[in-house]
Amino acid sequence: MAGVSTATVSRAISNPSVVSEATREAVFDAIRRTGYHINMVARNLRRGRTGAIVVLVPNLGNPFFSLILAGIEQAAAPAGFSVLIVDTKQPHTDQDQLFTYLHTTRADELISLDGALPPDLLARQGEANALPPLVFACEWADESPFVKVVIDNEAGAAMAIRHLHELGHRRIGHVQGPRGNVLTEKRLAGTQKALEELGLPVRPEWFFAGDFSLHSGAEAARQWMALEERPTGVFCASDQMACGFISEIVSAGMSAPRDVSVVGFDDIDIARHFIPALTTIHQPRVAIGQAAARLLIERINDDSGGKAFMDQTLPVELIVRQSTGPAR
Amino acid sequence: MAGVSTATVSRAISNPSVVSEATREAVFDAIRRTGYHINMVARNLRRGRTGAIVVLVPNLGNPFFSLILAGIEQAAAPAGFSVLIVDTKQPHTDQDQLFTYLHTTRADELISLDGALPPDLLARQGEANALPPLVFACEWADESPFVKVVIDNEAGAAMAIRHLHELGHRRIGHVQGPRGNVLTEKRLAGTQKALEELGLPVRPEWFFAGDFSLHSGAEAARQWMALEERPTGVFCASDQMACGFISEIVSAGMSAPRDVSVVGFDDIDIARHFIPALTTIHQPRVAIGQAAARLLIERINDDSGGKAFMDQTLPVELIVRQSTGPAR
């Protein structure tokens, strides 16, 4: 329709400066008139890319991840990348399935929000048919060679403990995340270190098992209530557990911060609207997603290939609300 | 390596029954040894499909959508479809961008969780360069010809009102969602109809403006508190607003259900752990996502093309918890 070859059309679209003014006009005019849209599949085949970033989410049903996904999408879409999501914890997602997804023919890049990927899957990174480049965000697999965008979990835990200490609490407990999770370990380590530095007791019965869920927070509260000598301050490794904890003591006729000061971690949406509003450690979830996506995109566009892309640690912040108060 | 042509390899992979036992073995053995993985881009180009479903989410940051996405992913992944997400409310997503995404070269199918897509975009459905088939889920554009998977919002609202009525409430208010939203309208209509059927007053000052957010629920609570004659029961069109409403009256020294019974809508995660636990209308979010994805997949695989795919309305359920009680 524009009276030119397909080669020229292609040039007009993907590299407009090499075609003449008049031709470019004619081509774009014809494109408008026909409603032509470029076939991404064909382009990607020829270019040897997929134009997609796969995000591995450990549990899509967990609203914690939604803002991180939003951040990834915000950074990826303007760069022309599609964002593809895979739930790594679905029953259908066995390891072979997963590997198929992770292969380079499906995605140019991976972002994993799941730190517990099957190890032998990660081990294949060096092979001939390698996985696409991978970035961890939020969670990560310790001692793996992959770049990560994370927050300083130890520092966050320490902030929570110091906050309780400043309010006069001397008996401080901790509700942990699921065993084996990196975040659990780091937050636990930060808690213990801060307690020791402040000269506070570290008593095993004040460390409650949990799994980040509301339910496990409530369970921890029951254990807490059964203690002879209760901590007056409790740092929960997630806001959900903090909410569960408070819910449970309230139904038992107690309240926070009157009977116990509670600090959460994450600063999820409800934290500020819970009753009492939750004192917590804020992590910048949108920024984490954006940073991870930008890092990947820069790495793709970096032809030199030699540039070293480094881990990023984003700052956390203590948000003091109503769930903590002076020790009695 | 298997001593056969590429055609035979292709057949062994995508239609194993047509190749001989021995050849099939040889091919799969070679595949294992080389670590070969099929190039999805090339396959999709040849097959004229993309293998992807695009999900249009009005606001990825809203955790309400996470379970719906999980449901979509659960149904799509086993069928070999990738799930691609696009946030329709991002500033970068202008209309042209959006149209590029929606075009058939990027996705075989669309699921829109956004009922407020630009109308002229939907109008293009009939054109030569049509949009891929679209299914609405949760929200939808009224009077559009697209199939939808939704819940019965009017019935849900009526359940909430009847519940309050049964508890003895005779002055009932409603906190609305954003104007123009289908869900807002349906829930409002259900509310008004139920009130009329029960012979209860429908007073304009008992209908509060809102936008589904926590914040707007708190704002409605302030208006409620300023009334001379307050409703004793309030039905909020979202759980978030119900939480905001209760938060606000609690900080003013009142409480639910002592001073007002509050019913929410959605049954989001925190609803059961809020203090007081929220009485609400439960909607099956995972099932909605699954149903939408399954419908699309069936429609793709249905060669006949003639089969009529119908709207699905999934049931809602009243969950009675602690935020409602007998009228005093």
Place this chain on the structure above:
DNA sequence: ACGGGTTCTGTAATCGATTACATAGCAGGT
């Protein structure tokens, strides 16, 4: 008028899997 240089455009190969068509091989029947 002619060589050198620039700019623009067309030709044709290419990415990797699929598939219509052709053909080879073999069994069974007459």
Place this chain on the structure above:
DNA sequence: ACCTGCTATGTAATCGATTACAGAACCCGT
């Protein structure tokens, strides 16, 4: 021995965009 029919496989075209290469058109200076 020959034909029919079936199965298994190879050959080569195809999907649509990109791009190396070649060639056309034009400008400029001598």
